[in-house]
Amino acid sequence: xxxxxxxxxxxxxxxxxxxxxxxxxxxxxxxxxxxxxxxxxxxxxxxxxxxxxxxxxxxxxxxxxxxxxxxxxxxxxxxxxxxxxxxxxxxxxxxxxxxxxxxxxxxxxxxxxxxxxxxxxxxxxxxxxxxxxxxxxxxxxxxxxxxxxxxxxxxxxxxxxxxxxxxxxxxxxxxxxxxxxxxxxxxxxxxxxxxxxxxxxxxxxxxxxxxxxxxxxxxxxxxxxxxxxxxxxxxxxxxxxxxxxxxxxxxxxxxxxxxxxxxxxxxxxxxxxxxxxxxxxxxxxxxxxxxxxxxxxxxxxxxxxxxxxxxxxxxxxxxxxxxxxxxxxxxxxxxxxxxxxxxxxxxxxxxxxxxxxxxxxxxxxxxxxxxxxxxxxxxxxxxxxxxxxxxxxxxxxxxxxxxxxxxxxxxxxxxxxxxxxxxxxxxxxxxxxxxxxxxxxxxxxxxxxxxxxxxxxxxxxxxxxxxxxxxxxxxxxxxxxxxxx
Amino acid sequence: xxxxxxxxxxxxxxxxxxxxxxxxxxxxxxxxxxxxxxxxxxxxxxxxxxxxxxxxxxxxxxxxxxxxxxxxxxxxxxxxxxxxxxxxxxxxxxxxxxxxxxxxxxxxxxxxxxxxxxxxxxxxxxxxxxxxxxxxxxxxxxxxxxxxxxxxxxxxxxxxxxxxxxxxxxxxxxxxxxxxxxxxxxxxxxxxxxxxxxxxxxxxxxxxxxxxxxxxxxxxxxxxxxxxxxxxxxxx
Numbered sequence: 001x002x003x004x005x006x007x008x009x010x011x012x013x014x015x016x017x018x019x020x021x022x023x024x025x026x027x028x029x030x031x032x033x034x035x036x037x038x039x040x041x042x043x044x045x046x047x048x049x050x051x052x053x054x055x056x057x058x059x060x061x062x063x064x065x066x067x068x069x070x071x072x073x074x075x076x077x078x079x080x081x082x083x084x085x086x087x088x089x090x091x092x093x094x095x096x097x098x099x100x101x102x103x104x105x106x107x108x109x110x111x112x113x114x115x116x117x118x119x120x121x122x123x124x125x126x127x128x129x130x131x132x133x134x135x136x137x138x139x140x141x142x143x144x145x146x147x148x149x150x151x152x153x154x155x156x157x158x159x160x161x162x163x164x165x166x167x168x169x170x171x172x173x174x175x176x177x178x179x180x181x182x183x184x185x186x187x188x189x190x191x192x193x194x195x196x197x198x199x200x201x202x203x204x205x206x207x208x209x210x211x212x213x214x215x216x217x218x219x220x221x222x223x224x225x226x227x228x229x230x231x232x233x234x235x236x237x238x239x240x241x242x243x244x245x246x247x248x249x250x251x252x253x254x255x256x257x258x259x260x261x262x263x264x265x266x267x268x269x270x271x272x273x274x275x276x277x278x279x280x281x282x283x284x285x286x287x288x289x290x291x292x293x294x295x296x297x298x299x300x301x302x303x304x305x306x307x308x309x310x311x312x313x314x315x316x317x318x319x320x321x322x323x324x325x326x327x328x329x330x331x332x333x334x335x336x337x338x339x340x341x342x343x344x345x346x347x348x349x350x351x352x353x354x355x356x357x358x359x360x361x362x363x364x365x366x367x368x369x370x371x372x373x374x375x376x377x378x379x380x381x382x383x384x385x386x387x388x389x390x391x392x393x394x395x396x397x398x399x400x401x402x403x404x405x406x407x408x409x410x411x412x413x414x415x416x417x418x419x420x421x422x423x424x425x426x427x428x429x430x431x432x433x434x435x436x437x438x439x440x441x442x443x444x445x446x447x448x449x450x451x452x453x454x455x456x457x458x459x460x461x462x463x464x465x466x467x468x469x470x471x472x473x474x475x476x477x478x479x480x481x482x483x484x485x
Numbered sequence: 486x487x488x489x490x491x492x493x494x495x496x497x498x499x500x501x502x503x504x505x506x507x508x509x510x511x512x513x514x515x516x517x518x519x520x521x522x523x524x525x526x527x528x529x530x531x532x533x534x535x536x537x538x539x540x541x542x543x544x545x546x547x548x549x550x551x552x553x554x555x556x557x558x559x560x561x562x563x564x565x566x567x568x569x570x571x572x573x574x575x576x577x578x579x580x581x582x583x584x585x586x587x588x589x590x591x592x593x594x595x596x597x598x599x600x601x602x603x604x605x606x607x608x609x610x611x612x613x614x615x616x617x618x619x620x621x622x623x624x625x626x627x628x629x630x631x632x633x634x635x636x637x638x639x640x641x642x643x644x645x646x647x648x649x650x651x652x653x654x655x656x657x658x659x660x661x662x663x664x665x666x667x668x669x670x671x672x673x674x675x676x677x678x679x680x681x682x683x684x685x686x687x688x689x690x691x692x693x694x695x696x697x698x699x700x701x702x703x704x705x706x707x708x709x710x711x712x713x714x715x716x717x718x719x720x721x
Binding site for chain 1: 584585616694698699701
């Protein structure tokens with residue numbers, strides 16, 4: 001008998017989503033979908049607000065990566081006050097470096113949160129591990145040293161954010177055309193001298209250990225890591241002018257699953273020429289696609305794996321060495337193995353730590369030329385690489401300085417099609433041919449989604465709860481079974 | 486000025502005869518909260534948060550002058566709850582969205598809500614619709630945040646004519662501040678800064694400015710409102 005399986009909501013992700021899987025009469029997976037069932041609608045209620053309020057307002061999209069929204073909004077608002085490199089007016093060096101410090105601090109803490117708090121239970125205890133211990137508390141009991149390091153690493157990143165923005169979550173740092181404060185010597189030394197918290201060198205060391213942790217896991221679980229929920233796709237990300245990884249600024253590059261460059265050196269101000277968005281009745285999250293290839297075939301991935309796939313190198317020593325190892329594993333071709341998101345994420349964590357060290361030792365961070373102004377314009381676009389991928393903010397303002405249009409394409413939204421592909425592949429991997437659905441099978445589906453570190457709140461701009469209910473429904477919508485955990 | 490003695494909740498206080506009660510209380514380290522009263526300025530009596538009981542009657546403290554032998558009841562569960570209710574009413578009456586408000590951390594209304602431990606208002610939110618008024622060159626009026634205290638109405642005037650730049654229009658729940666945009670466009674930077682500063686909430690916004698100080702490090706992030714008067718000993 002055909003069945004419909006519902007996982008609602010998906011756990012250990014940011015936000016609220018559900019999965020439905022339809023099985024046909026023979027028990028074959030017919031269709032798998034990730035539904036995003038929350039909605040808040042920032043794009044609408046930003047309208048009418050003063051433009052300088054935008055970077056502060058939009059960071060409320062998310063409690064995990066508010067810095068990304070803050071800075072993407074700020075980059076867009078910079079352009080509204082006439083600070084746009086193409087016009088010859090750009091941020092002062094101290095302002096850009098302080099923003100970068102804040103952003104790399106956030107990348108560091110968000111990646112650590114995701115890998116250790118949300119994903120490591122699946123790797124340490126197994127996808128089919130005991131559900132009672134398959135969580136961060138279980139990790140703390142089974143591997144207290146690992147858990148302690150994870151907590152202190154996250155704290156380090158959050159303290160960086162607090163030093164630049166006043167608060168760990170939802171502070172204020174960027175203002176139109178710059179930043180409102182520099183980093184004092186005292187604030188800087190907090191991160192360097194190791195008296196109050198483990199210092200930046202320790203963060204680099206622990207990040208390198210985290211990469212090694214994943215490589216060790218991979219060596220022991222190579223087949224699963226390489227094949228589970230794997231699927232081919234294009235990959236998109238910002239790269240610097242010379243092709244290096246850059247989380248704060250760059251041009252768009254897209255490569256397909258074989259490494260063919262589909263788009264390169266694209267100024268993100270022309271994103272509308274290259275990206276389209278499709279809506280579907282069963283999800284509040286839009287489905288972006290490359291116009292070059294159309295809505296059916298033009299979907300792509302963003303985030304750590306995509307960034308590693310599109311860049312030519314990583315501009316920091318240790319991370320670049322790990323990058324070379326990872327790229328060599330696929331012989332320099334794009335890596336399409338979904339579970340390798342974790343590998344890429346940890347290399348990025350190491351890179352973020354190295355960049356933070358370089359910035360903390362830069363005397364520009366104590367300078368006071370923090371704000372620039374140019375000739376005002378009516379439109380601004382800001383793009384940044386957020387922890388979960390490319391984040392785009394686009395605003396227009398009226399003559400009275402109020403926002404008239406807002407378009408947000410959030411990292412998780414870019415990954416919408418890819419996550420659905422991963423869910424389908426995971427359902428095929430885990431459920432195909434089975435007549436009963438077990439909890440580990442359900443978790444397997446979630447593991448595939450978790451690899452993307454989706455922030456469903458960001459993607460539709462809402463908050464969610466995390467209980468899990470799975471309902472088995474036949475093709476006539478009769479409820480066959482309900483499991484609640 | 487001759488000194489007189491009076492009592493607040495039985496505490497012996499001294500003040501100048503005829504001194505404003507809120508200011509006399511502050512001189513005696515008793516913080517009577519207000520949202521409309523400004524030290525040394527004439528009493529407005531609009532917010533009623535300074536409610537006290539004198540001779541058995543609830544009265545706005547800022548409208549009273551102290552006199553010899555006066556006995557004031559201020560810190561009782563009943564009066565504190567009434568004050569808290571007034572603050573709650575101000576929150577539900579309009580659309581106060583603190584997270585992106587430039588005044589957050591410097592906002593008297595928000596600070597009083599924290600002081601009175603307002604977690605959620607007991608009244609239903611009314612969600613009225615207000616547009617941000619943005620036709621003045623250098624400032625905006627954010628009616629969603631206005632508590633109609635009328636500080637701007639009384640204390641911001643055109644220096645040449647002494648005419649009011651801000652005024653009230655409509656009645657009851659349709660009451661709102663309006664601005665004479667011709668006079669407003671003549672305002673100096675200093676006068677705009679003063680208007681922004683005396684607004685107890687974030688209803689008057691200077692265009693293109695703000696967020697120059699991090700949340701978490703602002704005035705009321707350091708100490709609760711009234712701390713300079715009572716050292717935080719009387720937080721309700």
